[in-house]
Amino acid sequence: MEKRHVPAMVKDEQLVQKRRDQMVKSAVKLFQEKGFHRTTTREIARLSGFSVGTLYEYVTSKEDILYLVCDAVYDEVTDRFNQLLDQSLPAAERFEQMVTALFQVMDDMQEEVLVMYQEAKSLPKESLSYVLKKDESMTANIRNVIDECREEGYLTMNEASARLMAENITVKGHMWTFRRWSLRKHYTLEQYTRLQLDALLST
Amino acid sequence: MEKRHVPAMVKDEQLVQKRRDQMVKSAVKLFQEKGFHRTTTREIARLSGFSVGTLYEYVTSKEDILYLVCDAVYDEVTDRFNQLLDQSLPAAERFEQMVTALFQVMDDMQEEVLVMYQEAKSLPKESLSYVLKKDESMTANIRNVIDECREEGYLTMNEASARLMAENITVKGHMWTFRRWSLRKHYTLEQYTRLQLDALLST
Amino acid sequence: MEKRHVPAMVKDEQLVQKRRDQMVKSAVKLFQEKGFHRTTTREIARLSGFSVGTLYEYVTSKEDILYLVCDAVYDEVTDRFNQLLDQSLPAAERFEQMVTALFQVMDDMQEEVLVMYQEAKSLPKESLSYVLKKDESMTANIRNVIDECREEGYLTMNEASARLMAENITVKGHMWTFRRWSLRKHYTLEQYTRLQLDALLST
Amino acid sequence: MEKRHVPAMVKDEQLVQKRRDQMVKSAVKLFQEKGFHRTTTREIARLSGFSVGTLYEYVTSKEDILYLVCDAVYDEVTDRFNQLLDQSLPAAERFEQMVTALFQVMDDMQEEVLVMYQEAKSLPKESLSYVLKKDESMTANIRNVIDECREEGYLTMNEASARLMAENITVKGHMWTFRRWSLRKHYTLEQYTRLQLDALLST
DNA sequence: GATGAATGAGGATTCATTCAT
DNA sequence: CATGAATGAATCCTCATTCAT
Numbered sequence: 076m077e078k079r080h081v082p083a084m085v086k087d088e089q090l091v092q093k094r095r096d097q098m099v100k101s102a103v104k105l106f107q108e109k110g111f112h113r114t115t116t117r118e119i120a121r122l123s124g125f126s127v128g129t130l131y132e133y134v135t136s137k138e139d140i141l142y143l144v145c146d147a148v149y150d151e152v153t154d155r156f157n158q159l160l161d162q163s164l165p166a167a168e169r170f171e172q173m174v175t176a177l178f179q180v181m182d183d184m185q186e187e188v189l190v191m192y193q194e195a196k197s198l199p200k201e202s203l204s205y206v207l208k209k210d211e212s213m214t215a216n217i218r219n220v221i222d223e224c225r226e227e228g229y230l231t232m233n234e235a236s237a238r239l240m241a242e243n244i245t246v247k248g249h250m251w252t253f254r255r256w257s258l259r260k261h262y263t264l265e266q267y268t269r270l271q272l273d274a275l276l277s278t
Numbered sequence: 279m280e281k282r283h284v285p286a287m288v289k290d291e292q293l294v295q296k297r298r299d300q301m302v303k304s305a306v307k308l309f310q311e312k313g314f315h316r317t318t319t320r321e322i323a324r325l326s327g328f329s330v331g332t333l334y335e336y337v338t339s340k341e342d343i344l345y346l347v348c349d350a351v352y353d354e355v356t357d358r359f360n361q362l363l364d365q366s367l368p369a370a371e372r373f374e375q376m377v378t379a380l381f382q383v384m385d386d387m388q389e390e391v392l393v394m395y396q397e398a399k400s401l402p403k404e405s406l407s408y409v410l411k412k413d414e415s416m417t418a419n420i421r422n423v424i425d426e427c428r429e430e431g432y433l434t435m436n437e438a439s440a441r442l443m444a445e446n447i448t449v450k451g452h453m454w455t456f457r458r459w460s461l462r463k464h465y466t467l468e469q470y471t472r473l474q475l476d477a478l479l480s481t
Numbered sequence: 482m483e484k485r486h487v488p489a490m491v492k493d494e495q496l497v498q499k500r501r502d503q504m505v506k507s508a509v510k511l512f513q514e515k516g517f518h519r520t521t522t523r524e525i526a527r528l529s530g531f532s533v534g535t536l537y538e539y540v541t542s543k544e545d546i547l548y549l550v551c552d553a554v555y556d557e558v559t560d561r562f563n564q565l566l567d568q569s570l571p572a573a574e575r576f577e578q579m580v581t582a583l584f585q586v587m588d589d590m591q592e593e594v595l596v597m598y599q600e601a602k603s604l605p606k607e608s609l610s611y612v613l614k615k616d617e618s619m620t621a622n623i624r625n626v627i628d629e630c631r632e633e634g635y636l637t638m639n640e641a642s643a644r645l646m647a648e649n650i651t652v653k654g655h656m657w658t659f660r661r662w663s664l665r666k667h668y669t670l671e672q673y674t675r676l677q678l679d680a681l682l683s684t
Numbered sequence: 685m686e687k688r689h690v691p692a693m694v695k696d697e698q699l700v701q702k703r704r705d706q707m708v709k710s711a712v713k714l715f716q717e718k719g720f721h722r723t724t725t726r727e728i729a730r731l732s733g734f735s736v737g738t739l740y741e742y743v744t745s746k747e748d749i750l751y752l753v754c755d756a757v758y759d760e761v762t763d764r765f766n767q768l769l770d771q772s773l774p775a776a777e778r779f780e781q782m783v784t785a786l787f788q789v790m791d792d793m794q795e796e797v798l799v800m801y802q803e804a805k806s807l808p809k810e811s812l813s814y815v816l817k818k819d820e821s822m823t824a825n826i827r828n829v830i831d832e833c834r835e836e837g838y839l840t841m842n843e844a845s846a847r848l849m850a851e852n853i854t855v856k857g858h859m860w861t862f863r864r865w866s867l868r869k870h871y872t873l874e875q876y877t878r879l880q881l882d883a884l885l886s887t
Numbered sequence: 888g889a890t891g892a893a894t895g896a897g898g899a900t901t902c903a904t905t906c907a908t
Numbered sequence: 909c910a911t912g913a914a915t916g917a918a919t920c921c922t923c924a925t926t927c928a929t
Contacts, residue, residue, distance in 0.1 A: 085909065110399065112315035116903060127904085128911050137903065196313060196396055207459060214460075238464060239473045242457065243450070250449050256410060257417075261441060270442050277480025288892065319920060331894050334921065491888065516805065518721035521923060533925085534890050543924065602719060602802055613865060620866075644870060645879045652859050653852070660851065662816060663823075667847060676848045683886025694913065724898060737915050740900065894926080905915080 078146060079205050081139050084132045094133045097123040099147045102140050107186050111141055111194040142202040145195055148187040149209040155180045156213070166229035171272055173220045177248045178268045189252045210245070217241045240275070247271050279415065281349060282408055284342050287335045297336045300326040302350045305343050310389045314344055314397040345405045348398055351390040352412040358383045359416070369432035374475055376423045380451045381471045392455045413448070420444045443478070450474050484552060485611050487545050490538045500539045503529040505553045508546050513592050517547055517600040548608040551601055554593040555615040561586045562619070572635035577678055579626045583654040584674050595658045616651070623647045646681065653677050685821065687755060688814055690748050693741045703742045706732040708756045711749050716795045720750055720803040751811040754804055757796040758818040764789045765822070775838035780881055782829045786857045787877045798861045819854070826850045849884070856880050 083091045101122035105114040116137050120130040134140055159176035161169075181188055195206050218241035224230040225237060232240065251258060251267060258267060286294045304325035308317040319340050323333040337343055362379035364372075384391055398409050421444035427433040428440060435443070454461060454470060461470060489497045507528035511520040522543050526536040540546055565582035567575075587594055601612050624647040630636040631643060638646070657664060657673060664673060692700045710731035714723040725746050729739040743749055768785035770778075790797055804815050827850035833839040834846060841849065860867060860876060867876060 087909090090909085112400075115901085126911050128906085128913095129909080131904070132909070193396070193399055197315075211460065235464070235469065236473055236476065239470075240477065242453075242460065243474075243477065246449060246453050246457065247446070250445070254445065254449065257414065257445065261438070266438065267442075270439055271446075273439065274443065274446065274478075290892085293892080318918085329894050330921080331896095331923085332892075335892070340920070493888090496888085518806075522925080523923075532890050534892095534927085535888080537925070538888070599802070599805055603721075617866065641870070641875065642879055642882065645876075646883065648859070648863065648866065649856070649880075649883065652855060652863065656851075656855050660855065663820065663851065667844070672844065673848075676845055677852075679845065680849065680852065680884075696913085699913080725900080726898080735915050736900080737902085737917095738913075741913070746899065890927105890929085892926105892928095894924100896923100898922085899920095901919080902917100903915100905913105906911105907913095908911085 079142065079202055081143065082135055091133055094123070094125070094129070095143055096147075097125075098130065098133065098140055099144050102144050103148070103187055103190055106141075106144065106190045106194055111197050116140075138197070138199055138202070141194060141198055142205075144187075145191050145198065145202070145206045146209075148184070148191045149206065149213075152180055152184060152188065153209075153213060155183065156216070166224045166227035169220055170224050170229065170276075173217065174244060174247075174272055174275070175268050177217070177244065178251055178264060178271070181248045181251045182264050185252045185255065188249065192249060192253055214241050214245045217244050244275070279408075279411055282345065282405055284346065285338055294336055297326070297328070297332070298346055299350075300328075301333065301336065301343055302347050305347050306351070306390050306393055309344075309347065309393045309397055314400050319343075341400070341402055341405070344397060344401055345408075347390075348394050348401065348405070348409045349412075351387070351394045352409065352416075355383055355387060355391065356412075356416060358386065359419075369427045369430040372423055373427050373432065373479075376420065377447060377450075377475055377478070378471050380420070380447065381454055381467060381474070384451045384454045385467045388455045388458065391452065395452065395456055417444050417448045420447050447478070450478075485548065485608055487549065488541055497539055500529070500531070500535070501549055502553075503531075504536065504539065504546055505550050508550050509554070509593055509596055512547075512550065512596045512600055517603050522546075544603070544605055544608070547600060547604055548611075550593075551597050551604065551608070551612045552615075554590070554597045555612065555619075558586055558590060558594065559615075559619060561589065562622070572630040572633035575626055576630050576635065576682075579623065580650060580653075580678055580681070581674050583623070583650065584657055584670060584677070587654045587657045588670050591658045591661065594655065598655060598659055620647050620651045623650050650681070685814075685817055688751065688811055690752065691744055700742055703732070703734070703738070704752055705756075706734075707739065707742065707749060708753050711753050712757070712796050712799055715750075715753065715799045715803055720806050725749075747806070747808055747811070750803060750807055751814075753796075754800050754807065754811070754815045755818075757793065757800045758815065758822075761789055761793060761797065762818075762822060764792065765825070775833045775836035778829055779833050779838065779885075782826065783853060783856075783881055783884070784877050786826070786853065787860055787873060787880070790857045790860045791873045794861045794864065797858065801858060801862055823850050823854045826853050853884070 085091055085094075098119060101119050102114070105118055105122065108114075116130060117127050119140060120127045123130070134143070156176055159179060160173060164172060191206075195203060198206060218238065221230060221237050221240055225232065230237075251264070262270070288294055288297075301322060305317070305322050308321055308325060311317075319333060320330050322343060323330045326333070337346070359379055362375070362382060364375060367375060394409070398406060401409065421441065424433060424440050424443055428435065433440075454467070465473065491497055491500075504525060507525050508520070511524055511528060514520075522536060523533050525546060526533045529536070540549070562582055565585060566579060570578060597612075601609060604612065624644065627636060627643050627646055631638065636643075657670070668676065694700055694703075707728060711723070711728050714727055714731060717723075725739060726736050728749060729736045732739070743752070765785055768788065769782060773781060800815070804812060807815065827847065830839060830846050830849055834841065839846075860873070871879065
């Protein structure tokens with residue numbers, strides 16, 4: 076999936092990457108505290124360690140920053156998730172591992188995921204659909220594991236159920252972040268993972 | 279649960295209710311299109327059929343409007359949900375009915391629920407916790423049905439699982455609205471309901 | 482000096498007078514607390530015990546109220562002042578009595594005088610010059626006493642000095658209100674009066 | 685006396701000073717014409733030669749501007765006053781010189797002093813008391829000259845009378861501005877000064 | 888005569904974006 | 909490349925005044 080190109084005035088690619096990383100880091104923190112709309116470009120620049128003028132050398136608009144944030148968060152989520160997966164395991168363990176990994180990543184990246192969840196709607200249409208595609212691709216990965224489990228006979232369910240299970244797992248991951256005000260009161264991550272696995276596998 | 283009092287300049291309670299209803303209706307529409315922050319008080323007033331000045335006779339701030347929206351949406355969700363429930367059914371049917379009812383309400387009130395979901399975070403702290411309490415109480419209702427099913431032996435699971443199931447059902451309801459871009463492509467409401475029920479009951 | 486006519490919708494002259502008295506009383510209190518510009522017509526109406534609508538039955542604009550306030554204050558100042566004067570006294574005593582009376586009235590009507598002093602500048606031109614005329618007439622009264630004292634040989638000074646002495650006395654009266662933050666720290670009204678009399682008469 | 689710090693967004697201190705000088709100059713003119721409340725920030729910005737946005741780079745609120753005006757006026761009054769004083773003169777001349785200097789400054793800075801006089805009450809409490817302190821310090825300066833004259837035997841009066849004389853002189857200075865509508869009709873500055881000196885010294 | 892709901896022009900303030908240095 | 913001062917459109921909210929009941 077090709078990324079949406081975000082034009083920069085500065086040519087040095089390395090520098091562009093570095094500055095944008097700083098911006099994303101600051102933006103995540105600020106968006107989390109005050110939301111996208113209540114955060115000013117000045118604040119993002121200041122926290123990033125440079126001036127507004129500089130910020131606009133690396134980005135065309137405030138919305139670009141939000142896009143970069145969403146993009147970066149999704150990339151890191153995907154990376155971490157993939158790193159936790161071990162392709163060689165047998166079906167039963169693959170499934171458990173996959174869910175555990177997903178929830179672990181969501182736990183590690185709570186703030187970032189939450190920000191993306193709550194602010195993505197402010198993206199311009201095109202960027203939004205790019206982000207949704209990333210989500211779909213993540214769900215597709217989950218779906219793959221499910222399908223492999225089905226092929227190995229570990230899970231028995233039809234097409235439609237498998238697809239929905241993938242969606243359900245994605246959402247169960249997300250809800251660990253967006254309903255944390257409720258869930259953390261009653262479960263640790265391990266308990267949450269265990270119980271959701273039980274529910275999914277109807278033990 | 280006591281509502282947060284929203285002061286009005288106008289004394290006539292009937293009129294206050296009427297005008298606020300108009301405002302809420304307009305606000306839902308506009309918030310859905312452009313989000314809370316991109317919607318102006320003028321637009322809300324115009325769409326409601328009166329002037330900004332009048333709007334501020336019924337509300338203290340823009341945030342009040344958001345609060346009224348969230349409050350109204352939750353009230354209607356709860357009302358409709360309760361109206362669809364039939365206390366006299368046997369356990370198995372009660373459970374199905376409850377889930378079906380919830381999803382039905384979510385489907386009927388997609389826009390409203392979605393707006394509340396996406397904009398509630400812009401509420402001032404106090405109003406936000408009021409809204410969260412409403413959510414908790416809704417989940418508690420679901421939990422009650424689950425507990426009755428457990429008492430009747432229709433469902434067997436421990437405390438922790440029951441609690442989580444309630445949360446899961448709530449979220450499965452919500453996700454029908456916030457993931458509709460994905461779910462509608464593959465399922466009708468009926469299919470979605472059937473499949474989620476199957477998943478919940480591990481048929 | 483003919484008063485500026487302030488038109489009213491209501492015909493009953495008695496009622497007009499009564500309502501305006503209420504308004505003036507409320508307005509003085511509010512103007513003193515928050516100044517003319519920060520006081521709203523709604524507040525004046527409420528404190529007067531009737532509605533904004535009613536207020537505008539007795540007055541054409543907010544500025545009218547300020548005019549009524551200034552007018553009323555000046556009238557009462559003049560009344561009280563005159564009542565304290567005893568025309569039959571000999572020169573020396575007349576002078577002391579006049580100054581004492583003036584200061585006494587200023588002390589009694591601090592708030593009112595201060596409000597008039599600080600807000601009169603917000604009057605429309607015409608009303609302002611009416612108020613200034615009242616001030617001139619008050620100073621002229623003082624001047625008369627001075628002139629009588631000169632005629633009786635109690636005071637010896639030329640025309641220009643006499644005129645200025647009248648202005649000085651007027652201002653010494655006013656300053657007891659507008660510099661009260663400083664003067665009250667060091668003098669009682671009696672001390673202030675005594676010392677100013679000494680200064681005027683160069684004892 | 686430490687000034688109240690007025691924060692600016694712009695870092696360049698020189699520029700801040702320059703822009704604030706422009707603002708103060710424009711504000712004095714506008715406040716004089718229409719008063720603080722009837723003057724808009726836009727007008728001040730326009731007359732200063734920049735935009736509203738720029739204005740708010742140098743000031744936090746409209747009240748800040750009023751504070752800057754009062755502060756600047758008092759500083760200039762004090763400066764000019766001190767420059768006109770000659771410490772080396774003998775008592776009698778010192779006194780005359782001081783009063784003459786004060787009245788001269790008041791005459792030179794009529795508009796500014798008047799504005800400060802009429803609008804200071806709109807300052808927030810803290811700024812107001814700062815301005816009052818400046819006034820006290822000015823009066824204290826006058827008092828010093830009086831005390832020196834007493835020590836040199838040129839003036840004989842007790843403590844309380846000396847203090848009041850200082851207040852009286854201050855007010856006689858101010859009244860040349862706030863009663864100019866009356867005083868200018870009858871006196872030139874020189875006449876006014878001469879007559880007030882006579883009155884003070886009971887010639 | 889009294890009421891108070893409705894109006895909308897007006898005002899203070901913010902902030903994304905630009906551009907000269 | 910970096911800076912940060914300048915811009916002004918946009919936005920929330922207020923309040924004097926009106927007018928239908």
